[in-house]
Amino acid sequence: MQTAAPAPVPVDLDQWVQPDRVHGAMYKDRALFNVEMQRIFESTWVWVAHVSEIPQPGSFKNTHVGLHPVIVVRDRKGEVHVHLNRCRHRASTVCEGRKGKTASFVCPYHGWSYGLDGALRGVPHPEGYAADFDKTRFPLRSLRVAQYAGMIFATFREDIEPLEDFLGPARKWMDLFMKQGAGYPIKVAGEHKFRFPGNWKIQMENTTDAYHFPVVHKSFLQSLDGSTEELFTFVGRKGSVEDLGNGHSVMVMIPELVDLDEHLDDPIPERFQALADELAAEGHDDAQVRRIVRAVGGPGFNLNLFPNIACSMAFFRELRPISVEETEINHMVITMDGGPAAANRARLRLHEHFQGPMGFGTPDDAEAWQRVQRGVQAGGDDVWILLNRSLGLETTSDAGRPLGDVSAETGMRASYAQWKRMMAA
Known part of the structure; x- marks a missing residue:
């Protein structure tokens, strides 16, 4: 079905969205928010x-x-x-x-x-x-x-490109993400929904932002054992952020965990040894145990699909705009449908540890997002959000798209380029 013709954009897009920055008023302009709902959420x-x-x-x-x-x-x-x-x-x-x-x-x-x-x-x-x-x-x-x-998608538009064309190179990463079922179908087994007082684009940026991780999530890193903390200390290492087109991007934090069907002969991490022993005692053979244990931790990347969903390690993160200064977030934990109860319990505990309401990740993220919304109130018309990290240092991916290091703001630039294209259409 088609909606009404969209209202005119109330700002000069070339002035507000530049290659290395966006204007902070984009987080608080109510007229702009209303046009976003039409030109983006009703048009893709x-x-x-x-x-x-x-x-x-x-x-x-x-x-x-x-x-x-x-x-x-x-x-x-x-x-x-x-x-x-x-x-x-x-x-x-x-x-x-x-x-x-x-x-x-x-x-x-x-x-x-x-x-x-x-x-x-x-x-x-x-x-x-x-x-x-x-x-x-x-x-x-x-x-x-x-x-x-x-993954189910919907659109108001009848004349839109097919979904597979819209997803483009992101489909490869979606296929990799679904491997965490370890041979079982994946299943949404629970969710944690909350709202924060901030614009939806603040959260859109976050899932492709590794730069904040050692700062915002210091308490999470300190809660881990030594080998796991080292695994999650990925800033400055060999990960990457790739622009996948149409506003989508992938941030590879732990390259050795991209494809969960590979490296199955690697030693089982100490934190998963008790789970491996329990699975073996239940009658799973060594190959099954290794595949299930490897899948429990999830793949080592975050996939951002413009405009509202992220496949983030072992969960889905959905954003929903409520108003120009309020956003709802829904974290959905993924389990193995029909898989071993012990493995699914482990998935739930990992999700609670970081994403749960009393976890070490979500509360800190939400505080940071709220502070951004407060901060853009300072400075009047001279508030800019810098997106220039790694700009000029990027290489080109095999698909011919910008590729930055793991802390690059490549994914954010990709999202805002798509935002600008849709708002100008």
Whole structure:
């Protein structure tokens, strides 16, 4: 479905987005935020769910595409739909559950009922309508839907490029990310959702920012054993950040953990030895034990998919703009669907250690994002966000795109280049 023609951009994009910096007012301009919602979130592929969240016919998830509440649902034939969560009669939402399973969607205001495919099935007291009232004219409004590697995306646009073309070189990294199932399907097994008082682009930058890690996450590093701390001390080492096109980027922090099917003969890390012993005692052979243990820690990279989802080591991180100065973050832990309980427990403990509400990572990140939003209030019109780290020092990747060291701001420049293209379109 198409939305209304977008409003004009209220700023000079060439002045606000430069090759080495962006203007800080981009975090606080309300008129600009409203245009972003139209020209970006209503005009591209937006991630809405992983297939494991809607496993059966009738399974649904409530989420948003930009500011629009939507329902992601699997119909009786197994097809996935993304419907606007709005009754066609008087605009009430037709579903308020966060996730669940249902046979239909019924408006609580006047009782209009819709099938899982969005078709209007029933209207109470139909005798009150004229004979030419046609239910087929009033289905739930639906977005275009496509999937890749179990990731479900939706868009308002019918004339948009195919999802696989939009993802481009990022598909290779999505395939690598899904290997952490260790031969089992991956499954979203829990989530931690919170809001912070800051603009959505602050968080968009963070997942491709290794430069902050030894500063912001010092307490996390100190909580690790010696060998694990050394593994996560990746700034200044041989990692990289690559521009993947269309605003996507990948930050490789631990190169030896990029492909989880490789290096299976390496020694099992001390922190995972107890898990390996438990898996062996359950009857898994040595090859299985090594593959599962290696997958538990997740791959050694963060993949940013513009504009709203990151595949970050062992979890998904979704951002949702609420207002120009408020953003919701949803961290979703990934487990092995049908895999060993011991391995999945280990995944949950690792997730809690860093991403959980009492963990060593998320609270510190959120504090940093909030401070950025406060800081851009200082200085009036003379506030610039520098994105110049490694600029002029980059090489070219095999795909012919900019490639910086692991602490480079290459990924942020890629995101803002796409932001500028879409805002100018």
